[in-house]
Amino acid sequence: MKIEIVFPGKIKNDFILVGFQEYLKRLNRFAKISVVDFDQSHSKDPKICVEEESKKLVKYLCGRKFTLLDVDGIEINTHEFSSFIKREIEKSEIIFVVGGTYGVSEEVKQLANFRLSLSPMTFTHSMTLLLLVEQIYRAMKIISGQPYDH
Amino acid sequence: MKIEIVFPGKIKNDFILVGFQEYLKRLNRFAKISVVDFDQSHSKDPKICVEEESKKLVKYLCGRKFTLLDVDGIEINTHEFSSFIKREIEKSEIIFVVGGTYGVSEEVKQLANFRLSLSPMTFTHSMTLLLLVEQIYRAMKIISGQPYDH
Numbered sequence: 001m002k003i004e005i006v007f008p009g010k011i012k013n014d015f016i017l018v019g020f021q022e023y024l025k026r027l028n029r030f031a032k033i034s035v036v037d038f039d040q041s042h043s044k045d046p047k048i049c050v051e052e053e054s055k056k057l058v059k060y061l062c063g064r065k066f067t068l069l070d071v072d073g074i075e076i077n078t079h080e081f082s083s084f085i086k087r088e089i090e091k092s093e094i095i096f097v098v099g100g101t102y103g104v105s106e107e108v109k110q111l112a113n114f115r116l117s118l119s120p121m122t123f124t125h126s127m128t129l130l131l132l133v134e135q136i137y138r139a140m141k142i143i144s145g146q147p148y149d150h
Numbered sequence: 151m152k153i154e155i156v157f158p159g160k161i162k163n164d165f166i167l168v169g170f171q172e173y174l175k176r177l178n179r180f181a182k183i184s185v186v187d188f189d190q191s192h193s194k195d196p197k198i199c200v201e202e203e204s205k206k207l208v209k210y211l212c213g214r215k216f217t218l219l220d221v222d223g224i225e226i227n228t229h230e231f232s233s234f235i236k237r238e239i240e241k242s243e244i245i246f247v248v249g250g251t252y253g254v255s256e257e258v259k260q261l262a263n264f265r266l267s268l269s270p271m272t273f274t275h276s277m278t279l280l281l282l283v284e285q286i287y288r289a290m291k292i293i294s295g296q297p298y299d300h
Contacts, residue, residue: 013169013172014168015165015166015168015169015172016165016169018164018165018168019163019165019166019169022163022165075225075269075270076270076271077270077271077272078271078272081271118269118271119225119268119269119271120225120226120227121226121227121228121231121268121269121281121285122227122228122288123281123284124284127281127284131271131273131277131281134273134274134277135271138272
């Protein structure tokens with residue numbers, strides 16, 4: 001089992017970084033997890049940020065299947081998410097991409113095999129990463145038949 | 151402006167507690183925030199937990215209008231949420247209720263004036279509290295015309 005989490009930028013809030021690392025540690029019991037974080041764009045113009053970061057993403061992801069976290073994507077519940085992970089992981093690997101502070105280009109959206117929305121509400125880049133690893137951990141517990149620790 | 155956040159139980163993860171307190175501090179600039187946390191039930195039976203905690207909630211909330219966070223509630227986006235807060239706060243106060251580890255009784259659900267879902271995905275009690283204060287903070291920034299710090 002191999003899961004890769006790709007994102008430009010850093011996790012900004014210390015408390016989120018602690019939580020993110022905590023879930024990565026827990027996930028190591030279930031799968032080989034790798035985190036690929038690109039340098040974020042230094043431009044102050046949101047448009048240029050999106051453009052520069054998306055170019056790097058397209059180059060890195062070239063020819064690979066990936067799921068993009070996108071507020072305008074499709075919503076699924078936790079059980080559907082665990083079924084999705086189970087199905088995908090049996091094939092090869094799963095790559096999740098979380099866009100930078102200002103999101104990603106249309107090109108990245110079009111290249112994504114699946115666009116997943118966690119909520120119609122807008123969360124920060126860092127919060128999205130925390131929710132993603134928590135949901136992957138929850139899915140792994142469901143797949144392995146273990147009770148979730150509330 | 152007065153906002154009350156009511157929940158049984160404690161925030162379990164230290165990193166979430168740090169984040170929750172951070173957002174409460176930031177929110178103090180915009181509104182009078184109060185947190186009412188009841189002792190959680192000590193029963194090991196989820197059904198009894200729900201029953202005991204819900205009884206306390208019903209007693210405390212008696213006759214007051216409140217919004218219940220509920221995975222089966224209505225989803226709204228961040229702008230709709232800020233419009234909701236703006237409208238409600240002009241009337242008097244807003245009370246948000248987050249159920250305990252195993253949720254709340256049907257009675258609490260029926261008494262709620264609005265049942266708000268943050269996501270079709272299941273989050274822990276503690277994570278729901280963190281997301282709620284982050285979204286209230288985001289809404290307050292929108293209402294006051296300030297840019298959101300990403």
